Amino acid sequence: xxxxxxxxxxxxxxxxxAPIIVLVRRxxxxxxxxxxxSIASLAxxxxxxxxxxxxxxxxxxxxxxxxxxxxxxxxxxxxxxxLVLIGLLATIGGPYAWRSFAAEVPEDQxxxxxxxxxxxxxxxxxxxxxxxAFNLFVFLEISSLSTYVLIALGRERRALVASYQYLIMxxxxxxxxxxxxxxxxxxxxxxxxxxxxxxxxxxxxxxxVLAALAFVTVGISLKLALFPLHFWLPNAxxxxxxxxxxxxxGTATKVAIYVLLRFYFxxxxxxxxxxxxxxxxxxxxxxxxxxxxxxxAAAYQENLKHLLAxxxxxxxxxxxxxxxxxxxxxxTGAIVHLFNHGVTKSALFLLAGCIWxxxxxxxxxxxxxxxxxxxxxxxxxxxxxxxxxxxxxTAGFVTKWYLVLGALETGHWWIVFLPVVSSxxxxxxxxxxxxxxxxxxxxxxxxxxxxxxxxxxxxAYVLVALTVYFGLDTSFTVGTASRAAEVLLGGxx
Amino acid sequence: MRHYLVLRVIAxxxxxxxxxxxxxxxxxxxxxxxxxxxxGVIAAASVVLYAIIFGLPTxxxxxxxxxxxxxxxxxxxxxxxxxxxxxxxxxxxxxYFVLGTPPAHGQERGIFWVEMGxxxxxxxxxxxxxxxxxxxxxxxDTE
Numbered sequence: 001x002x003x004x005x006x007x008x009x010x011x012x013x014x015x016x017x018a019p020i021i022v023l024v025r026r027x028x029x030x031x032x033x034x035x036x037x038s039i040a041s042l043a044x045x046x047x048x049x050x051x052x053x054x055x056x057x058x059x060x061x062x063x064x065x066x067x068x069x070x071x072x073x074x075x076x077x078x079x080x081x082x083l084v085l086i087g088l089l090a091t092i093g094g095p096y097a098w099r100s101f102a103a104e105v106p107e108d109q110x111x112x113x114x115x116x117x118x119x120x121x122x123x124x125x126x127x128x129x130x131x132x133a134f135n136l137f138v139f140l141e142i143s144s145l146s147t148y149v150l151i152a153l154g155r156e157r158r159a160l161v162a163s164y165q166y167l168i169m170x171x172x173x174x175x176x177x178x179x180x181x182x183x184x185x186x187x188x189x190x191x192x193x194x195x196x197x198x199x200x201x202x203x204x205x206x207x208x209v210l211a212a213l214a215f216v217t218v219g220i221s222l223k224l225a226l227f228p229l230h231f232w233l234p235n236a237x238x239x240x241x242x243x244x245x246x247x248x249x250g251t252a253t254k255v256a257i258y259v260l261l262r263f264y265f266x267x268x269x270x271x272x273x274x275x276x277x278x279x280x281x282x283x284x285x286x287x288x289x290x291x292x293x294x295x296x297a298a299a300y301q302e303n304l305k306h307l308l309a310x311x312x313x314x315x316x317x318x319x320x321x322x323x324x325x326x327x328x329x330x331x332t333g334a335i336v337h338l339f340n341h342g343v344t345k346s347a348l349f350l351l352a353g354c355i356w357x358x359x360x361x362x363x364x365x366x367x368x369x370x371x372x373x374x375x376x377x378x379x380x381x382x383x384x385x386x387x388x389x390x391x392x393x394t395a396g397f398v399t400k401w402y403l404v405l406g407a408l409e410t411g412h413w414w415i416v417f418l419p420v421v422s423s424x425x426x427x428x429x430x431x432x433x434x435x436x437x438x439x440x441x442x443x444x445x446x447x448x449x450x451x452x453x454x455x456x457x458x459x460a461y462v463l464v465a466l467t468v469y470f471g472l473d474t475s476f477t478v479g480t481a482s483r484a485a486e487v488l489l490g491g492x493x
Numbered sequence: 494m495r496h497y498l499v500l501r502v503i504a505x506x507x508x509x510x511x512x513x514x515x516x517x518x519x520x521x522x523x524x525x526x527x528x529x530x531x532x533g534v535i536a537a538a539s540v541v542l543y544a545i546i547f548g549l550p551t552x553x554x555x556x557x558x559x560x561x562x563x564x565x566x567x568x569x570x571x572x573x574x575x576x577x578x579x580x581x582x583x584x585x586x587x588x589y590f591v592l593g594t595p596p597a598h599g600q601e602r603g604i605f606w607v608e609m610g611x612x613x614x615x616x617x618x619x620x621x622x623x624x625x626x627x628x629x630x631x632x633x634d635t636e
Contacts, residue, residue, distance in 0.1 A: 012573060
């Protein structure tokens with residue numbers, strides 16, 4: 001009986017946990033329930049992925065109102081993959097959150113923090129699972145609003161400013177998205193994404209559809225921090241509590257990328273609108289700018305979390321590059337990177353949180369000689385860094401391999417060099433950490449500092465291990481991603 | 494403001510009617526304009542009026558913070574639970590057809606409880622926002 005309701009439960013379970021946490025008002029209970037809910041989300045997501053592999057598409061009519069009139073939850077291989085990523089990172093973040101919150105958030109706010117985490121989880125899962133354009137907007141707002149609160153929980157007052165910045169930019173993004181959806185509704189009379197796709201074919205050349213495409217693109221690009229629209233991201237990630245940075249870095253922008261994929265390939269895929277527009281070129285240029293400018297900016301940061309955040313912007317460039325290539329290999333690369341980078345960057349942010357937990361600073365000047373007192377943390381960080389660079393046998397390599405293949409397929413040989421050259425910039429910024437941690441004499445700040453506690457280190461190491469594992473055995477990630485790419489490309493004309 | 498006799502008397506007269514009107518809007522939402530959101534706001538407005546005339550500390554004694562926070566969460570929980578009942582009775586999530594016979598009656602019943610949840614949450618949220626803004630900078634006096 002439960003099996004047929006999995007799609008609804010995926011969102012409802014974390015959504016219901018939030019008010020229960022607020023009613024009980026106990027930090028320990030809140031943590032325990034968050035843990036249970038995260039594991040349940042992962043289990044449901046995996047079960048959905050298995051179902052989808054067998055039957056193709058799982059469709060769930062909320063309130064038994066048949067789509068396209070009612071809200072439909074529609075799971076195919078693309079969003080099942082995203083759901084698994086969100087569930088995985090929430091589950092890993094759970095044990096870590098216990099000590100992270102204890103160290104960084106005032107105790108009377110713990111239960112509220114966990115309630116927000118559950119709401120954020122519900123919102124992100126909802127964005128990924130829903131097949132309704134307006135329902136997607138509602139979940140976008142749920143996840144965004146809870147994210148603003150989570151970021152503002154950070155221990156420095158600058159977290160408030162960062163959160164406010166994100167609030168303004170995020171609201172503009174959501175507004176643009178909903179304007180776009182409004183225009184689409186005006187032209188087609190439907191909000192169901194699948195139904196939109198079929199109806200848009202008839203009204204392809206009408207100007208409102210063009211405007212809708214523009215609004216949706218800019219709105220979503222704001223949420224996914226595509227290069228010139230990224231200004232909210234670095235501070236938001238840097239000043240949020242460690243576990244929040246790790247969770248958001250792995251999920252929030254990734255879900256936005258999923259929405260972009262959905263709109264570009266499923267909704268607008270069948271309309272003729274792309275023929276007249278240089279969308280691919282625009283994305284290509286912006287991706288390349290992100291890969292180079294943001295990565296170079298990462299190399300000049302003084303704070304480790306800022307460095308990771310700017311590196312995220314560069315890595316998002318790889319994903320959008322894959323989307324711009326729009327062929328089987330390129331899209332596979334983009335979707336694999338969505339997963340691999342989520343895992344890698346989460347691991348790195350968790351390890352940065354370990355460092356902060358002991359050193360209470362993330363400035364490079366204070367990290368000199370860190371590897372002598374925290375060898376495990378630093379070793380894990382280096383492995384994660386290698387994956388950012390894209391060294392073979394790490395998850396990052398798999399992505400670049402497929403991106404290069406995709407670039408070769410398009411025949412533009414010069415694109416092939418771009419990921420390779422931008423990897424050199426990644427070498428540069430990862431080296432800055434290695435140089436500080438391994439090759440400098442420890443300063444007085446590091447006296448008496450021990451390795452991070454196992455409860456923090458273990459979740460981070462699980463993700464580090466996954467980073468290596470997905471670099472060696474790609475049957476799960478690439479297998480799923482290439483099928484997802486097939487589904488998305490199948491939506492094209 | 495509590496020294497102004499006229500304001501005090503008029504407010505005391507008005508507040509019960511505002512409350513009743515809120516309930517009317519809440520329960521008449523099925524048949525006419527209205528519903529949980531509007532009802533919650535009207536009910537909260539009556540409490541805000543009370544707070545303006547009689548002061549925030551008195552209001553916080555009448556409707557304490559824990560009650561506000563409980564209402565805020567309980568409404569959402571009520572809404573979500575109605576959805577789960579739909580599953581338990583053999584329908585989909587938020588399926589009201591299975592809540593009664595004939596199905597149209599079930600729809601009515603589902604909407605009734607869902608709107609009740611909305612009303613409670615909106616009432617709680619409005620008061621929470623008001624308490625937070627009005628309480629800024631006077632934490633020291635009250636505690």
